[in-house]
Amino acid sequence: MSTFLQFHLLTSYGPSNPNRDDQGRPKQAMVGGSPRLRMSSQSIKRALRESAFFELDLKDNMGTRTKRLYDELVQRLVGHGAPENAAREAAEQVAAIFGKLEAPKKEEKARVATTLAFISPEEWRLAEDLAGKIIAGEDLPKEKDLKKLVLRRADGAVDIAMFGRMLADDADFNRDAAVQVAHAITTHPAQAEEDWYSAVDDLNKAEETGAGHLGETAFGSGVYYQYVCVNADLLIENLAGERELAAKAAEALARAIAQTTPRGKQNSFAHHPRAHYVLAEKGPQAPRDLSGAFFEPVRKPPFLDNSVAALTKARADIDAAYGQAWEADCILHVGVGGTLDEVVRFAGDVVRGA
Known part of the structure; x- marks a missing residue:
């Protein structure tokens, strides 16, 4: 039986654009027939990995996603004294363990993989x-056994343990994600707006009126x-049974999701929100989100308070129908x-006790 730790958060954002679509607009979704603003799961996980709570508190236990x-x-x-040609030949063999390398470009020595590892x-x-x-x-084993000298199914990489990985060339060393992150949506109808702005040429104020630059x-x-x-059980398993490291990872996650945001257009909008409401639940039952709330x-102000009320009611109604899905909970309500x-x-404590 697995132990699940579930978080439900409500966070207010002022005018901002933390997660953009291909046209530079805030991402959106239709939910229940109403337009909503959205932040993707990928952008949120990236923000979590780059947060101080992960990068500093878990500095020696973070993976690297790269083609390089x-x-x-x-x-x-080469820095350790190996001849460059020998270093390149060895690096090519080892890099191929993680994925195929692109063909070298003419007169270029740099090579990248076809996919991120x-x-x-x-x-x-x-x-x-x-x-x-x-x-x-040195004598080395053949290709399949060679991979076993490098690749691991479980280790001390917290972000890989949490968010999983896929190795296209060797599924045996894929990692199932112990942490699922939903797309965040507004609890009420919301749409993107446009801001037209101008910039003045500081050295051309007298000769020409108007803007030196227009943008949107x-x-x-x-x-x-x-x-x-x-x-929680899979998180511990992915970390090779290091329960205390898994607990530390869960603590970093709890701090980060309440205080971290994707950083799109942050210099333009200075969005640094903190969660207004955080509900954390522990239980062995199959997980369930509360997006149905x-x-x-929500159509009437105050939107934050009415969102909390809608979330609380949906939780109680689901528990009444299916049985209580949690054994213990903890709530922060600003x-x-x-x-x-x-x-x-x-x-x-949830992870330590799993």
């Missing part, structure tokens, strides 16, 4: 060690519902009660 393993290996090997710190060390053995001329940018605002689900959109420190402790 080959070039990095060459630089490290998510590489743990341990795998980086093992890749460098294997390249060194190749340069030294899109933005939106609203109260967003965010859902995150953690399979907002298929009928202006009402609860603290982020309490939510963080709750999250860590």
Whole structure:
């Protein structure tokens, strides 16, 4: 039986554009027949990985997503005194373990992989060690067994353990995500707006009136519902049984989701919101999100309070129909009660007790 840690958050954003579509506008979705603003799961996970709570608190336990393993290996090997040609040959063999390399461009030595690889710190060390053995001329196993010298099914990479990875060339070393992150949507109807702006030429104020530059940018605002689900047992398994590291990861996640946002157009809009409402739940039952609370959109102010009320009612109604889906919970409600420190402790304890 798995232990699930589920988060439900309500966060208000002023005019901003944290996650853009292909035309530079805030991403959107139709929910319950009403237009909503949206932030993608991918953008939120990226923001979490880059947050101080992950990059500093879990500094030595973060993976690297890159196409440039080959070039990095060459630089490290040459830096340790290996001849450049030998370093390149060894790096090519090792990089191929993580995925195919693009054909080298004419007169260029740099090479990149065809797909991004998510590489743990341990795998980086093992890749460098294997390249060194190749340069030294040591006898090595064939390709399939060669991969086992580098690739790992579980290790200390927190972000890979949480968000999973896919290796196109070797599914045996894929990692199932222990953390599911939903797309965030506004709890009420919301649409993108356009802002036309101008800039003045400081050295041409007298001769010509009007703008030296005209431009436009899109933005939106609203109260967003965010859902995150953690399979605590899988998180521990993905971290090779390191329960305390898994608990530390859950604590970093709890801090980050309440205070971190995608950074699109942040210099233009200075959006730095914090969650107004955080509900954390622990339980063994199959997880369930509460997005259904907002298929009928909130239409009347105060939007934050009415969103909390809609979420609370939907939770109670689902529990009444299916049985209570949680054994314990912890709530932060700005202006009402609860603290982020309490939510963080709750999250860590859930994983420690899984």
